[in-house]
Amino acid sequence: MMTTRYGIDAPYTAFGFVLLALMYAAGTWLGFIPPFWGWLTGALFLLLGLWMLFYSTVIKISHRHRLLKLSxxxxxxxxxxxxTGRGLLAIAAAQKGAAVSAIDKWSGWDLGGNGREAFEINRRAEGAPEIDLCDGLAQDMPFSDNTFDLVISHFVVHNISGKKERERAISEMVRVLKPEGTLAVSDIKYISQYRELLEKKGFQTRTYSFYYTFPFSKIIIANRPE
Structure with a gap:
C-alpha cells in the first residue's frame, strides 16, 4: 500500500536530494560537470531522494507492524x-486492542504535515478507537510513574539535541513504565547510548537492525525488572 497519510520523513532532506539530482543533471547536460561524475553523482542523489520517499510512503506502513510485534x-x-507524529505506531497499536496514549511537540521539520489534526484524520480513516493525545516533550512528560505496560518511540530521540537531553528522554520513558514493562526505542543512531543507560538501570536489552529503512535503523527492546 502506498500512502502519504503518515507524512514524509525529513521532507526538506528528501526533496533536497531530488533537487540536487536535477541540478547535477542540468550541469552535466550543459557541460559544466564532467559527464561521468555528473551523471553518477546525480543518480546517487536521485536514488537517495526516491528511497526516502519510498520509505515514507510504503516501507514504514508495514514496518510499524514489525516494530509492534518485536515489542x-x-x-x-x-x-x-x-x-507519535501523525500516529503511525499509536494508531496501529490501538487497532490491535491496546489502550493508547500519545505525546508529541508536532515538529513540521522532522515530519511533513505533522500535527494533531493530521493524527485525528488518520485515526478516523483507519477506524481506530479514541487515543489520548498530549502536547509535550519526551524529556518532561505529564504522566504518573509506573503507568504503562509498553512505551514505544520511533525515529524520535535522535532529534533531541545533546546527550544529556536524550538521556532525560529515555529516563522519562523509564519513569512512566510499569515494573516488568517493555520499552522499545527505534532510531537511526545513538542506540548504543540508549542501551548503556538502560542496562545501568537494570534492564535486559536486545537489539534488531533494519537495512530497508532510510536511513538504516535499529530498535532496542528493553525489559524493566520487577
Missing part, C-alpha cells in the same frame, strides 16, 4: 507512543 504488544495493555 510483544498485547491487547489490553496500556501503551504510550512518544513522538
Amino acid at each position: 510483544v504488544l498485547q491487547p489490553g495493555q496500556k501503551v504510550l507512543d512518544v513522538g
Whole structure:
C-alpha cells in the first residue's frame, strides 16, 4: 500500500536530494560537470531522494507492524507512543486492542504535515478507537510513574539535541513504565547510548537492525525488572 497519510520523513532532506539530482543533471547536460561524475553523482542523489520517499510512503506502513510485534504488544495493555507524529505506531497499536496514549511537540521539520489534526484524520480513516493525545516533550512528560505496560518511540530521540537531553528522554520513558514493562526505542543512531543507560538501570536489552529503512535503523527492546 502506498500512502502519504503518515507524512514524509525529513521532507526538506528528501526533496533536497531530488533537487540536487536535477541540478547535477542540468550541469552535466550543459557541460559544466564532467559527464561521468555528473551523471553518477546525480543518480546517487536521485536514488537517495526516491528511497526516502519510498520509505515514507510504503516501507514504514508495514514496518510499524514489525516494530509492534518485536515489542510483544498485547491487547489490553496500556501503551504510550512518544513522538507519535501523525500516529503511525499509536494508531496501529490501538487497532490491535491496546489502550493508547500519545505525546508529541508536532515538529513540521522532522515530519511533513505533522500535527494533531493530521493524527485525528488518520485515526478516523483507519477506524481506530479514541487515543489520548498530549502536547509535550519526551524529556518532561505529564504522566504518573509506573503507568504503562509498553512505551514505544520511533525515529524520535535522535532529534533531541545533546546527550544529556536524550538521556532525560529515555529516563522519562523509564519513569512512566510499569515494573516488568517493555520499552522499545527505534532510531537511526545513538542506540548504543540508549542501551548503556538502560542496562545501568537494570534492564535486559536486545537489539534488531533494519537495512530497508532510510536511513538504516535499529530498535532496542528493553525489559524493566520487577
